[in-house]
Amino acid sequence: MRSQMDDAKQELLSEAAQLRTSPGGVTAVDPDLTTHLLHVYYRHVPAEDMLERSVSDVYGAAMSHYLLAARRAQGTAGIRVFTPSVENDEWSADGHTVIEIVTDDMPFLVDSVTMALTSSNRAIHVVIHPQLLVRRDVTGQLLEVCEGESHGKDSSELVRESWMHIEVDRETDQGELEAITAHLTQILRDVREVVEDWEKMNEQALAVVADLETSPPPLPQSEIEQGTAFLSWLADDHFTFLGYREYRLESIDGVDVLRAIPGSGLGVLRSDQDMSPSFGKLPPAARAKAREKQLMIITKANSRATVHRPAYLDYVGVKSFDEAGDVVGERRFLGLFSSSAYTESLNHIPMLRDKARALIDLAGYTTQSHSGKALMDILETYPRDELFQTPVDELLPVAESVLHLRERRQLRFFSRRDVYARYLSCLVFLPRDRYTTQVRERLQHILKQALGAETIDYTARVSESVLARLHFVVRAKQGDTLLDFDEADLEQRLADATRSWGDDFVGVIVDEFGEEAGGRLGKRYVDAFPEAYKEDFSASVAAADVRRLEDVEPDKIGLSLYAPVDASPGVARFKVFRTERPLSLSQVLPLLSAMGVEVVDERPYELQRPNGRAWIYDFGLRRDADMPDGARELFQDAFRASWSGAAESDGFTALVLDGGIPWRKVTILRAYARYFRQGAIPFSQGYVEASLRANVPIAQLLIDLFEARFDPAGGDVGDGTSRERRVTSIEKKIREALDGVASLDQDRILRGYLSAMQATLRTNFYQSGPDGAPKTYISLKLEPKLLPDLPEPRPQFEVFVYSPRFEGVHLRFGAVARGGLRWSDRREDFRTEILGLVKAQMVKNAVIVPVGAKGGFYCKQLPDPSVDREAWLDEGVACYKTFICGLLDITDNLVAGGGVPPASVVRHDGEDSYLVVAADKGTATFSDIANAISADYGFWLGDAFASGGSSGYDHKRMAI
Template sequence: MTSVPSTPNTPANKQLLSPIERDYEKAISKLEASIQSAKIENADSLLEFAKAIFAHNPTADWLGLESHSLILSLQRFKDFVSSFSEQHKSYVIPVFNGESVDTGSLETNPFTQVMQKSQVEASEIAEIEPETEIMVLSQDMPFIVDSLRILMNQEQLNVIRQLYSVVITTRENGRLISVKSTSKLEENQLEPNQALEAAMYLQVKESLDESQRAAVEEKVNKILKEVRATNNDFGHMLDKCHNLAAQYEKLAASSIEDPAKAQREGMPASETAAFLRWIANDHFVFLGARAYKYVNGVAVPEKGGDLGWLKADPSVDLQEEVPLSLIGDQSLYFAKSATVGRIHRPAYPDILRVIEVDSQGQRTGEIRFVGLYTAAVYRTSVRNIPIVRTLAANIANESHFLMSGYDGKFLWQLMETYPRDEWLQSSFDHLNDVFMQVISLQERPLLRVLTRVDAAYRFVSVIVFVPKDRYTTALRRQFEEILKKHLPVMGMNFDVYFSESVLARVNMTIRVNASQRFSVDPELLQAEFSRASLSWEERLVIQMRQIKPKEMHSFLETEFVNHFPEVYKAETSAEEAARDINGLNSISPNKQVHLELQKHDDDAANMLRLKLYGRGNLPAYSKMIPILEHMGFQVENARTHSLMSASGTPYSITHYLVKTEVDVKSVDTIVLQPHLEDAIDRVLSGNGSSDQFNRLLLICGLNVNQVRLLRAYARYMRQIGFNLSYRYMANTLARYPAITKKIVDLFEAKFNLGETSVYQRLKDVAIESHAIGLALEDVTGVDDDRILRQYLVLVLATKRTNYYIQPKDPKENPYLAFKMKPAEIPGMPRPVPHFEIFVYSSKMEGVHLRGGPVARGGLRWSDRLEDYRTEVLGLVKAQQVKNAVIVPVGAKGCFVCKRLPQNVSRQETMEAVQHCYKTFIRGLLSVTDNLVKGEVVPPQNVIRFDSDDPYLVVAADKGTATFSDLANEVAHEHDFWMGDAFASGGSRGYDHKKMGI
C-alpha cells in the first residue's frame, strides 16, 4: 500500500510519485486550503486525521467533491472515530442521510459555528446531496472490507466513495487523543495506550429512510459479528484440522494399507492425512466448524461444538439432512453449503466433512468445516493435491493411453485444467466419464454438456464445452435461461475458462430447491444448448428448410441469409427471419410489395400488425403513413430494416402497428390482406389512388377493383354537376357499409360474366335496386341519401362497362369505361347526349358525348380538371348550331391528364399526354361493338344493355391535332373495322392551338 510521502516536494521528487501519491498530495492541499479559508478552530486535528485516513487510500473520487462537503464528511467521520470506546464492543456503525442532519444537531460543531460566524454566502455552501453515509470502526482483522462490499452488493447499494484505513489511535479513558498513519509502524512499536483500529467510511448513492437505515445497520453489525467470530476461532479450527490429520497419520502407521484403488472409497488413511495437512497450509479459509458425535448411526451436534461463523450464525447450512449412509467408506466428504457466503467471497462455501476415528479405526463422529478454498488451490497442479493426485493417477491408468502420446498428454491437460471443486465433489466414475467424453470431441468445435447432482439435491453442476468462437456473454445467459426453465433454480454462480483449445469451458453451479421434485436430462440440455449456440444465420437456415420446398433452399440461402443488417438480427428471431425471407420471396414479379397482416394480441386495443415487404426503394414514412391513414389505419408505431441481397437487389421490411376504426374482431385478415397489398402496390406504382375511398377496403370489405368502381362513379358525379365533395361521398359510403356493398352487388349482378340472360339480369337488377331503395329509407342525412341514390341511378343508367376486362400487361395502369344513357340520369345538364362514355384511371379521365348513333366530332386535351365535361358540353351546344345543316347530330369529347410529370422537357410532357390520349381511346373502344365480315361483334367480357353500336369516329381538336395517328394505331390494336378512317387528321392535321382555333 502507498505510504505518506516523506520526501521534500521538489519538482524532481514529484516526478517520482505514483498517481495515488500525487492524488494524495492534491487532496491534502485542497483540504488544507479549504480549512484555512473557513477558519476552523480544530483545523490542525482535522488535517492530521485526514492525513492518516487518506494515507493508504486512492483519493481521486474525493478530489471532485465540493470543499464544504469534503470538510463536513471528514468532520463527521472524525467525530465518529472520536466517540469509540470499549462499550461499543469493538465496532460502531451509525447510518444516516446527509440531508437528514438538521442544523440543531451541529450547534456544537466548531466548523458549523465558524461557517456561521464568517457569514459565507449561501450560494457557496452546497446543499448536502440525499446520499447515505455508513461508518464503521473496529479492531483490525481480516475480511472486514470484502465482507462489507459483499453486503453492499447484496443490498444493491451503490458505493460512490469509500475510505478504509488501519490507523494508530491513542486514547485516554476512551477519549481520542490522536490518529496517526501506520506508514512507519514496525512490529511491537505500539505504546500501552495505543491500538490498531480499522476505520471505514462508505458513501452510497441511495437515500434511505429511517427503517432502511436501521436494517442496514443491523446487517452490518451482523457481518462484523460473524467476521469477528471467524477470526477469533480461526486458530481453533486450524488446530482441529491438524488434530484430525494426526488421527489419520496414526491410523496409517498402525495398519497395512492396500494400494490406492481406482475409486474414492477406500482412499488410504495416509492420503486423507496428507489432504488435511495440505488444506491447513494456506489452502483453505476456515470460516466455521461444528463437531458431531455418532449416536445410533446418526450424527448429533456436540453442545458447544460450534466455531467461527457457526457460533455467530448457527443456521448456516451444513447439509444436516444428508444421511451417513451416503458417505459410505469415505473418510472425507465434500459438498457445498446452500447458505450464500457473506464473508470474504460471495460464493456458496465448501463443506468438508472429516470422519473422526479412534485408535482402532472405528468411526466415532465427525467435524464439518465450512469455508473457501484459497486462490492457490486453483493454480496448484492436480499432481500435487492429495486425494486429487490419486484420482488423477487412477484415471490415467484406467484410460490405457500412452502417457507420452497425444491422447495421454491431452488427458493430463484436461485433468490439470478441470475445476478443483469438481475433482473433490465428483465420484471416480463420473470424472472418468467426463474426461473420456471430452477426449472424444477430438478438439472439434462441438458442444458438450456434462451434469452432476449432489447427494443432498441442493446443487446441480453443469459444465459446458462450447466452441470458443461461439461463446459470448449473451450465449451464457441463454444457457442460464434454459436451466431456469428445467430446474427449480434458487441461485447460480458461473465461471468461464479459456485456453489454447478450440473449446471454452463454462462451469455453472446451480442452487436448486430440494423440496421441488426435478430431474436432470443431459440429452435435453445438450439439444437446447446446441440450438442456443448456433449462430443466427445457422438457426435461420434450419428454420427456412422447415418452411420452403427443397428446390428453393439453395437460392434463398444464397440470396438472403448472410445479408441482413446487425440491427435486424439483434431484434429478430431466426423463426421470424425465415418468415420474412418467405415474405420477400412472395413479392410477385410484377409488384413492388407483399403484405402480411396479423391481429394484435389484445383485441380490445383494435390493433393490427402490418408487415410490408418491399423490393426496391419504397417511399419514406412521410409518404407511406398517409397511404395507410387513407385506408382507415392510425399508425401507432413503425420501424424499417433495409438490406441488399446477394444479387444486388434492395429490399425492405417495415413493421407497422396500426389502430383500426372498426372492431378488429370483425376483420377477416385473410380476406383483407391481399386487398391491402394490391391497393398499396398500385399506389406505389402510380396505377392507383390514395384517398378516403380506400377506407372502404377495411370498413366494407371491398376489393381494390370494387373501390375503384365507386371512386370512378364519384368522379363522374362531380362532372355532371353533383355539388357534394369527393371526400364527403367517400365518407358517406363508409358510414353505410351495408348499402355500399349492396350497390356494388347490384353492379356486379348486372354486369358479371355469368351465362345469365339479359332478361334475367334485368329481373335481378330490379330486385336488388328495390332492396337498396328499402335500405335507403333508414338513411337520416339528406346529403347522404342524395349520394347513395345517385350511385343507384348511375348503376342503372350504365349500359356497358369494361369492368371485367383484365389488362394484358399486369403492370399497365388499369382503366374503367362506362357507357351511360344520360337521359336516365335525373338532373343532367343540358343538352343531354344520346350516349356518353366515361373513361377513368388514376392518371387520366375523359368523356365522349354523342348526339346519336351516327356522330362524329373531335377529342380535345383539356386542362380543366374539375369541370372538363362542362367544357365539352359547351362545345356540343356550339356544334349543334354549326353542324345543323351538315349532320343532324355530332359528337365531342375531351380528356384530362391528372399526373403529368413536373420539371421535365416539353417532349417528356407530350409523351405523357399521348399516353393518356391512347388510354382514353382504348377506353372508348373497349365498350364499342366491332364489325367482322359484316357481322356485329360485341366487345369481349362486356354485357350489353343497349342495341348494336359499332359506329365510333373521332377527330382532332385543340391539343390533339397530331394525335390521330395514335388513335388509328390503337384502333388497329383492337382490329377495329374502320381502320384508318377511325380518326381523321393524323400527322398532317392542323394544330388548333398554333392556328388560334
C-alpha cells in the first residue's frame, strides 16, 4: 500500500522527467527513456531521502550517471569523481563530492567501495545503488536500460550492471580527486579478480584436500586428517577466498626464500609482480616457522583486505613436503573467515573441536563435568581468531584464569605475541558496568603508549556475564618491534583507567566532534577542567564549551548567552571564553552594565591545557524585563562589537535588549546623537539615551524610517508600496507616537531625530568595505536649513562622519566650495570651531571663492604623544584617511562627463560631484594622503582633489 510519501516521491520523479525540455536541463534524451531511467535509478531510494532533494538535483544526478554509462568496454569500470555545482553542472549534491561508478554487477562491490572511502577518512553521506539490466553493442555503447529480468530481449544480449552514486565530504583539491579515482579503480580491479577467480580458489582448496588424501606427506595421520577436514570445511562457505598462490621454499646464499611460482596466483594474488628472490626473503621468525614440519599455518597477514570488509587478511598456508619429509613449499590461501565461522559451535569446526577437547583433557576435566562445560563455554566465546592461532599449551593458562575470574569484579589482562613477532594480542576482562566506549579508548591509549604501537584494532563482547571482554590487536610501525613491558604493571594501569567525570566528557566530546577530532580534543581537555567546573557543569556542557574555546582566535573572545533550566524571567547567564591571557573584570563589567543588565555573580574557571591555558568566565545577569526574541545572537553580537571596538559602549547599547535592535542599527541613533551634541543641543548624551530607552517603540520606528529612506534594497516592494509611501507611513506613525510622550524635553529630542533623518540626504550605511563586511563608520550628508536648532550660519550641505575612533564634519556653503580639513583637539564642540573658521574664510576669500567650505575631525582614541608620538601620529593619519573615505563614499563621481552616483547610496538630492579639500592645522602634510585615496576611489579630480600635495594643482592660483 503506497503512502503519501511514496506518492510525493513519484510526483518528484515526474517533475524531474519534465526538466529535459526545461531551459538549463542537464541533457536532452528521449522522454520515455528519461522517465524510465529516473524510475529504475531511484526505485530503492527511500522516499524520505528523495524528498530532501530538489527536482533539478534529482534529475541531474541520474542524467550525469547516465552520461558516464553511455560507453563502457566489457570487463572495465567507469569512474567519475567530481563536485557538481549549479553554476557548472546545473545540479548539486548539497555541496558534497560525488563518486559515480558503472561496472558489472558483482558481489562485494558496495562493501569494498564504501570500506575504501571510510578507511581514507571520507565521510559518506549518500549511497544510491541501482542494479540495472542493460543492453550494449560490441563497442560498449549503451543501447537500452531494460525493465525487469529481460524486457523481452534475448538474455545473452543483456548485462546486469551496478551503478553506484556515492556522496562524500566536499573535496576541491584536484590531486585528491584523482587519488580517489585511482584508489577506487584498484579496489574495483581487486573485486573483479576475486569474483572471477573465486570458484577456482574454492576448487583449489578441494584439490589440495585430494592431493593430501592421495599423496599424504610423511606426517602423523591425525594431523593430515585434521588438515583435510579443515580445508573441506573452509570450502563449504566458511571462508571468503580472496587470493591464492603457490611458493617454493629455496635457500639462496644460506637464506631461506619463498619464491612465488609464476602463473599460480589467483584473486588478489593473480599478478606476478614483486616475484624477485629478494622480495621473498624471510625474516628470522618466519624462517624458523617455514622449516617446521607442521602441515598447516593459520595466522593473520600483514595487510588488510581491500574486498568485502576491512579486516586483516586471514592466512591459511598448507606446506608441501618432499619424500624425505622436508618442507619444499607452500600453498597459500588469503581471505576472510565467514560470519558463520565465528558463530558456529566449536564442535562443528575441525581443528578447533580437537583443540578444545585437548585443552579440557590437559586441564584435568571431563567434557561432562561442571568445570569442563564451563571451560567449553569460555572457549565458545573466546575470540575465534585467537583459537585458530594459539597453541593449546598457551591457551590453557588463560582459559583457566578466566574460569576462576568469571564471578569476580576485577580487571585482568592477558597477552600473546604473534609467532612471527608482528603484533601482540591482548585480552582485557573487566566488570561489565564499567565498560563504555570512553573506557575502551583510554585502555587503547595506555596500550599504545606502553607498547609503542602505531595501530590498535579491537573487538568487544558484552553479554549477560558480569564481565565484559575486550580483544586488542596491537601492531607496531612496520619495521619496528613493540616495546617490552611488565604485564602486572600494565594490568594495574589499565585497571586504574576504568573510571570518572572525564569518562562522560570524553564520550560526549567524541559524539560532538566525531571520533578523530573528538579523540584529539578529549585528550587535550579531559584533564584540563578544574574541579569547581566539574561540580558546576555536566560533561555535555563542557563539550559545548570546548567547541567555543577551540573557535577562539588569539586576542579574541568566545561568547555564550544561555538561560538556566530553572531561570526566572529576565535572568540569564553569560559565558566569556578566553585563551592565552586572562580577562580583567574591569574590562567586562562596564560593557555588561552599558547593555542594561545587572551582574549578580561571576564564576571564573582556569583550564590547564597541554597547548596553553584557557579561561571561562560565567556571569549571572538580570534585567527588569524579559529577554527579547533572538536575545542570544543580539546580545552576543553587541557585546563582541563593544569588546572589539567596532561599537562604542554607552547607554545606547541597552537598546539592543530593550528593543531587540541589532547593535549596528543602534549605531545610527548614536551617530545622530553625536551630531546633535556638535550642533549645540542643550541635552547631554545620557539624557538622549534615557529618552530613547523610555520610548523604545519610537526608537524602533526611527530605525525603520532610516531604512525606508536609505536602504538600497528598499525600493518598491512586493505589494507595490513605493519608498515614498512607506516613508510617509512611518513618519505618520512617529508623529502619532510622539503625541503620547509626556516629557517636553524627550519630545524635543525625539522630534530632533525625526527632523535630522528627514534632513539627511545620503548615507554610506549600506556600503561594504573591501572585505565585504559593512563599513566601520557612518557618513551622513544633511541639509542644515531643515534643522532650525542648528546655530547660524547654516551651510548648504553638511557631512557628518561618525566612527568609534573619531568624529568629523564637513561644512559646505555652496555646491562649488573648497576649504581645509583641520585635526581638531576640541572633542565637545569641534563643529563650532569649524563653523567659525568657515565664516572667517568666507570674508577673507570672498573675491576668490564666493562661498567657502571647511572640515575637521576629532580623534577619540589617541595614544599619549609624550609616551609614543609615532603611534599618536599614526592614529591621527588613520582617522584622517577614514574621514576622507567617509566624504568620498557619498560624493558623486564624473565619468566621461557624466555623473555617476556612489554604490549602495540612495540620494535625496541632485547630482553633487564637487568635493575639494585642502590642508589646515594638523593636516598640513596630509594632502598626498588624500589624493592617494581619491585615486583609489577613481574620483574624477584625481590628484587635484586635495591642494598642497606634491603633484596637485594650486587651487588659489587657478581661482577655483
